[in-house]
Amino acid sequence: xxxxxxxxxxxxxxxxxxxxxxxxxxxxxxxxxxxxxxxxxxxxxxxxxxxxxxxxxxxxxxxxxxxxxxxxxxxxxxxxxxxxxxxxxxxxxxxxxxxxxxxxxxxxxxxxxxxxxxxxxxxxxxxxxxxxxxxxxxxxxxxxxxxxxxxxxxxxxxxxxxxxxxxxxxxxxxxxxxxxxxxxxxxxxxxxxxxxxxxxxxxxxxxxxxxxxxxxxxxxxxxxxxxxxxxxxxxxxxxxxxxxxxxxxxxxxxxxxxxxxxxxxxxxxxxxxxxxxxxxxxxxxxxxxxxxxxxxx
Numbered sequence: 001x002x003x004x005x006x007x008x009x010x011x012x013x014x015x016x017x018x019x020x021x022x023x024x025x026x027x028x029x030x031x032x033x034x035x036x037x038x039x040x041x042x043x044x045x046x047x048x049x050x051x052x053x054x055x056x057x058x059x060x061x062x063x064x065x066x067x068x069x070x071x072x073x074x075x076x077x078x079x080x081x082x083x084x085x086x087x088x089x090x091x092x093x094x095x096x097x098x099x100x101x102x103x104x105x106x107x108x109x110x111x112x113x114x115x116x117x118x119x120x121x122x123x124x125x126x127x128x129x130x131x132x133x134x135x136x137x138x139x140x141x142x143x144x145x146x147x148x149x150x151x152x153x154x155x156x157x158x159x160x161x162x163x164x165x166x167x168x169x170x171x172x173x174x175x176x177x178x179x180x181x182x183x184x185x186x187x188x189x190x191x192x193x194x195x196x197x198x199x200x201x202x203x204x205x206x207x208x209x210x211x212x213x214x215x216x217x218x219x220x221x222x223x224x225x226x227x228x229x230x231x232x233x234x235x236x237x238x239x240x241x242x243x244x245x246x247x248x249x250x251x252x253x254x255x256x257x258x259x260x261x262x263x264x265x266x267x268x269x270x271x272x273x274x275x276x277x278x279x280x281x282x283x284x285x286x287x288x289x290x291x292x293x294x295x296x297x
Contacts (some may be wrong), residue, residue, distance in 0.1 A: 005038060005042075009036055009068055010065065012055060069138045073280075076282070092284075093282075096136070103161035103271040104145055109292060120284050128201075136274050147207060148274070164247050166265065167260050168261045168263050169245060170259050194223060199225070215267060247260075
């Protein structure tokens with residue numbers, strides 16, 4: 001089994017299209033098709049269901065994809081390790097992060113990394129913590145900054161970065177903004193029956209909030225579900241619902257004018273760096289973590 005066959009298979013699986021994958025790999029479509037057919041013959045199993053518009057993975061293809069991604073990630077790590085021993089950090093740094101993550105200024109950190117290691121190509125993916133954890137476990141990402149609530153993929157190291165309490169944000173005319181002015185904290189039970197604006201379930205703030213309400217035995221209704229911070233705060237500004245978010249969200253420019261109340265739930269928003277096992281961590285990921293720990297110049 002040749003590595004290029006696995007690379008071609010993974011590219012088609014990701015793009016779900018032979019033409020797009022061929023263009024991205026800068027190979028001919030006929031050559032790419034021949035490479036995949038060769039792999040199918042070797043494995044004695046079809047890997048794709050082909051139609052005129054797209055291709056989808058067969059059961060055998062789905063079984064191979066995760067293993068192929070891990071093999072390619074290990075090969076890349078080996079190549080980068082040899083380059084690091086020779087004194088030059090090369091290759092790629094594939095980083096994932098949630099939006100507005102606490103405890104790390106991602107843009108500034110990557111700028112420092114580029115100045116220190118100009119030979120490394122930086123790739124950045126923004127998504128929810130659940131998806132990022134899966135990508136680190138599969139070798140698609142070298143590391144990711146996100147949030148863990150204790151039920152994440154086995155084999156992932158979670159390096160704590162910072163912790164902060166959660167807060168309730170609402171329109172200044174909302175009853176919660178003026179209720180019990182002498183008792184600034186709210187409990188999950190105080191929010192029962194409210195309509196919530198929140199992120200998709202794989203996002204760290206949503207996972208932290210869901211865990212807090214589940215622990216308190218309080219049901220809540222997420223009426224409006226978004227995938228970015230700006231939209232979330234904009235909807236709360238229009239009094240379309242309340243939201244529970246990490247405390248630092250209340251200090252964002254888009255949150256100006258909103259009422260903020262601490263949430264007393266025992267749950268904290270914990271930001272972590274998610275990495276594979278030490279022997280599988282790439283030199284680029286280790287270098288980034290070293291910069292994270294070092295004081296900024």
